[in-house]
Amino acid sequence: MAARASDAASGNPSSRLPTSGPRAWRQLVAWALRRRQRVRVSGHSMAPTLDDGDHVLVDLRPDRPPAVGALLWVRDPREPDRRLVKRLITVTADGRLDLRGDAPDDSTDSRHFGPVAPELVLGRVVYRFPR
Amino acid sequence: MLDRILAAYNSARPSADTASAHCDGPCGVYDPASARVAAEAVLSMSKKLAGLTPPTGNDVAAWNHYLNHHSRYVAIKEQQAHLAKEELLVLWTDYFKPAHLEQYPDLHDIFWQATKLCSACKQHVSVESATELMAAIEKIHGIFWATKGRDVPWITAS
Numbered sequence: 518m519a520a521r522a523s524d525a526a527s528g529n530p531s532s533r534l535p536t537s538g539p540r541a542w543r544q545l546v547a548w549a550l551r552r553r554q555r556v557r558v559s560g561h562s563m564a565p566t567l568d569d570g571d572h573v574l575v576d577l578r579p580d581r582p583p584a585v586g587a588l589l590w591v592r593d594p595r596e597p598d599r600r601l602v603k604r605l606i607t608v609t610a611d612g613r614l615d616l617r618g619d620a621p622d623d624s625t626d627s628r629h630f631g632p633v634a635p636e637l638v639l640g641r642v643v644y645r646f647p648r
Numbered sequence: 649m650l651d652r653i654l655a656a657y658n659s660a661r662p663s664a665d666t667a668s669a670h671c672d673g674p675c676g677v678y679d680p681a682s683a684r685v686a687a688e689a690v691l692s693m694s695k696k697l698a699g700l701t702p703p704t705g706n707d708v709a710a711w712n713h714y715l716n717h718h719s720r721y722v723a724i725k726e727q728q729a730h731l732a733k734e735e736l737l738v739l740w741t742d743y744f745k746p747a748h749l750e751q752y753p754d755l756h757d758i759f760w761q762a763t764k765l766c767s768a769c770k771q772h773v774s775v776e777s778a779t780e781l782m783a784a785i786e787k788i789h790g791i792f793w794a795t796k797g798r799d800v801p802w803i804t805a806s
Contacts (some may be wrong), residue, residue, distance in 0.1 A: 537651075545654075557663040560670035567669060572658040575667075579729040590667050602667035611695060613753050621747070622796065628747050642667075647651035 534566070534573075534588070534645045544574050552576075553643065556590060556602075561616055562625070563588070567645060573602075575640040580614030581645035582635075588642035589616065594633045602642060603627075614638070668805050678743040680789045682697035686732035688805055690769045695726035699799055726770050732781065733766035739792065750796050756786055 529629045544594040549647045553574040558567045566588070567573065583589055583605050591614075593599040603616035603626050613632035618624025627633065659690035700718060740759040750757050762784035768777040786802050793800040 544736055553714075555663045555751075556665045556667045557658075558667050558669050560668055562669040564669075570662075572663060572784075573667070595667070600665070600667055610765050618671075621745075623671045625670065628745050629672070643734060647655050 531562040534642065536576060536645055536647060541644060546645075547576075547626040548574050552578075554640065555646075556600075558602060561623045562620050563604070563625070564620045565643075566604075566619045568648075569604060571648065573642045574644040574646075576643045579641045583614070583638060586616050589614070590639045590642060591616065592637040592639065594637060601626075610637075620641060631646060656694050667799070671696070676794070678739055680739060680792050681783060683732050683735035684782070684789065685805060686728045686735060687766075687778070687781045689728040690725050690732060690766075691775070691782055692806060693721045693728070694773055694775045696771065696776040697721045697773045698726070716779075725773075729766045729769040732785075733763050736763050736766070736785070736788070739749075739788065743792070744795075748791075750801075751795070752791050755791065757785065761786060 535544065544553060548555065554577055556573050556575050557617055558571040558573060559569055561569055573588075585605055585607060587605050588602060589605055591601050591603065593601050601616075603618055604626070605614050606617050606627075607615040609615060609632045614625045615632045617626045617628070621628075692781055696716065700714065700721075703714050736759060739762075740756075744755060752758075762781065765781040765784055766778055768774060769781060783803075789800070
């Protein structure tokens with residue numbers, strides 16, 4: 518059974534972003550080695566996990582397919598120049614990704630534009646900088 | 649220490665690469681309370697109309713008094729029933745999303761019946777329809793706040 522977004526937000530360890538400790542250090546070192554991209558979040562649809570003005574690091578070549586609960590940096594299916602950050606809540610039977618904001622009232626996501634093709638995924642958010 | 653350096657770096661040199669976490673629509677403030685207030689006015693006017701007694705005889709002042717009150721009650725009932733309908737339509741079309749429909753499969757029917765009751769309240773002087781309209785809005789109130797994960801009691805002004 519696929520985990521729901523609420524499980525992910527409330528503590529599925531694979532989906533929680535490290536902000537300190539060895540897991541955070543690993544991401545900062547990878548960034549120093551230019552293996553992570555620093556990205557700025559704009560908008561409130563991922564609150565409280567990510568909020569407007571937060572900076573995150575994105576792993577552009579995650580070694581495994583995105584897991585349910587992961588935060589993904591994806592091309593907007595309606596506007597390829599625009600990039601979104603949303604949480605993966607389920608993978609549909611035909612392999613497409615159902616994405617949602619953590620703040621559903623404040624989010625435009627798969628409820629509006631449908632599940633997205635996995636090719637649109639640019640990377641996985643692996644770290645949030647301290648605020 | 650490192651946290652402060654990193655935070656300072658990010659605010660000094662914000663990344664040009666962005667991840668949009670927006671809501672595309674104007675982020676509306678929704679509350680079924682506005683429909684409820686309008687429906688309460690409809691119920692109140694319907695009760696007042698039902699309780700009016702026409703004057704006996706041909707006294708102009710008495711008839712003016714009666715007709716003036718009658719017209720005002722009808723006008724307010726018409727206007728507030730329309731407002732209730734508009735407020736319900738905004739909730740239905742703008743607030744509720746397909747995910748809510750999965751959770752509440754009879755959502756469309758509830759709204760359809762509620763907005764039809766607004767029309768019935770305009771077409772007739774019916775305390776019964778106005779009372780049913782209040783009950784329908786109470787149901788919508790329950791669903792609305794449940795989708796927001798909040799327990800908001802149903803309170804009426806009158």
